[in-house]
Amino acid sequence: xxxxxxxAGTGTRRPAGHGCTLKQPPLRRTGTAVTFNGNSSExxxxxxxxxxxxxxxxxxxxxxxxxxxxxxxxHMGLNxxxxxxxxxRCEQLSHYLHNKLRVRREWGERVYAQLPASLPxxxxxxxxxxGHLRRDHRxxxxxxxxxxxxxxxxxxxxWPGAAAAIxxxxxxxxxxxxxxxxxxxLLPGRHGYELAAASLCAPSYWRLEEKIGRPLDQIHxxxxxxxxxxxxxxxxxxxxxxxxxxxxxxxxSVVNSPDLLQRGGNxxxxxxxxxxxxxxxxxxxxxxxxxxxxxxxxxxxINPLADLLAVAGAVAALRVAVQGMSPQExxxxxxxxxxxxxxxxxxxxxxx
Numbered sequence: 001x002x003x004x005x006x007x008a009g010t011g012t013r014r015p016a017g018h019g020c021t022l023k024q025p026p027l028r029r030t031g032t033a034v035t036f037n038g039n040s041s042e043x044x045x046x047x048x049x050x051x052x053x054x055x056x057x058x059x060x061x062x063x064x065x066x067x068x069x070x071x072x073x074x075h076m077g078l079n080x081x082x083x084x085x086x087x088x089r090c091e092q093l094s095h096y097l098h099n100k101l102r103v104r105r106e107w108g109e110r111v112y113a114q115l116p117a118s119l120p121x122x123x124x125x126x127x128x129x130x131g132h133l134r135r136d137h138r139x140x141x142x143x144x145x146x147x148x149x150x151x152x153x154x155x156x157x158x159w160p161g162a163a164a165a166i167x168x169x170x171x172x173x174x175x176x177x178x179x180x181x182x183x184x185x186l187l188p189g190r191h192g193y194e195l196a197a198a199s200l201c202a203p204s205y206w207r208l209e210e211k212i213g214r215p216l217d218q219i220h221x222x223x224x225x226x227x228x229x230x231x232x233x234x235x236x237x238x239x240x241x242x243x244x245x246x247x248x249x250x251x252x253s254v255v256n257s258p259d260l261l262q263r264g265g266n267x268x269x270x271x272x273x274x275x276x277x278x279x280x281x282x283x284x285x286x287x288x289x290x291x292x293x294x295x296x297x298x299x300x301x302i303n304p305l306a307d308l309l310a311v312a313g314a315v316a317a318l319r320v321a322v323q324g325m326s327p328q329e330x331x332x333x334x335x336x337x338x339x340x341x342x343x344x345x346x347x348x349x350x351x352x
Contacts, residue, residue, distance in 0.1 A: 051258050053095040056280065056301040058311050062088075064282050064301070065314055066250030071321035078237070078247035081284055084136045086246060087129070087179050088282065088299060094155050096180035099260050100201040104173075111201050111261075112173050113212040118196035121185050121293035122171035128288060129175050130162035140178075148178060172197050184296040186238075191215040193238050193294060202260035202300040204253060204279065205334055223332065241294060246286035253333050254322075254342060255279045258302050270338045273345035276305040278318075305345060315349045 056063055090096065103111050114122065130148065133140040139152050146161035165174035176183045176199035184198040192215040200208045211219050216234060241247070255262065255277050256270045262279075270276065282299040308314040322335065322342060330336050 051277075051304055053092060054258070054260060054301055055092075055303045055307070058303060058307050058314070063311070064250050064280050065308075065311065065317070066252045066280065067321040068314060068317045069250075071317065071324050078249045078285065081246040081248045081286075083132075083244075083246060083286075086132055086284060086286060087137070087181060087297065089137060089139070090180040090299075091152060093150060093152070093180055094157060096202075096260075097157065097177055100177060100199070103201045103261050107261075110207065110209050110263075111203075112170070112199050113208055114170065114172060114197035115213060118185050118187060118293070119171070121187060121288060121291040122175075122197055123166045124288045124291050124293070125183070125185065125295055126162050126165045126171045126175045129178065130165075133178060150178070173199050175199075176201075179297075181297040181299045184298070186216070186294040186296060188292070189215055192217060192235055195219060196293070200298075202262075202298065204251075204262055204281065204300065205264040207263050238294060241285060241287045243287045243289040246284055248282065248284040251281040251283060253279045254305065254318075254335060254338055255302075256338055256341075258304075260300055260302070264334075270341040273341050273348060274304075274306070276338065276341055276345060278303045278305050278308065309349065315346065319346050 058065070130142075133148070134142055140148065140150050142161060143149050143158070146163045148159050148161045150157045159177055160174070165171045168174060172183055172185065182198070182200050182202055184200065185196050186193040187196040188194075194213060194215050195211050196213070198208055198212065216238070220234075256275050258277050280301045280303075282301070284295075284297045286295045286297075287293070288295060308318060322330075325333065325335070330339075335342070
């Protein structure tokens, strides 16, 4: 899977052992201030907060830059994932939660959908996720009355806990509010694994109402080269994914908006390099042991593109990835209208 189930293809390296996480090759990080076109890459005042509501720390050893490892957008490349790191920590959880509540009000079934057959898997996911958060994330804890709480610095959130979510009619929706990630459930069907339920409030150019109930081959049909390169490998991967061996992968794109909700459509041509953003997805796949369902998580992180200047080699790696795309891949990534601004960004970086 890549930009959600509708994105670039996935695959795997079979795990060699348990409890090991493979990270990106180490990058040299720099802590210096960055300028771009004569201006600091740090936006000003409240604008800085808005632009970085969903940003990752690219200078952190855990910073996720998928194109540094693998420039090809249609590739296998799933990595072993320790079960304790299934859901990564998030300092900006309140921003993600606000986005989820807002877009659910505005978009309804276009950002949350479920098939009746998915309810047992939803309930198992709720119990598994609640246990993971309480066990492996010290910022989560269960208070009196089965209330799940999250607290970081001066921020605190609380929700009805696992019992309330399991007894309700939309267990997946309630569980999705506990984390920054979007959550999807895949179940085996007549034509392979199908998207059976999803809380998808941060789609990357795909639409849930067009994918729910569909098998993976149909979901990935728009991906250039998927049928030739990845379809058989993806089917084998899902057949052999074990509960004790979850995996993760990264996906990326360049966009002209810092908004999480990107359902596609015409992207206006962009000529200003400062209006570009790096959109990265940290995805995971994990099989639930009781129902056998596969849980697909998507954490979307968005940074002003100029943030890459703080990471040695990152701009050059992005340029190689962009220039290596076929015209079909470039259109699929919605990069064609952004190429004037992106090429201007690369040119300016040569003098930094």
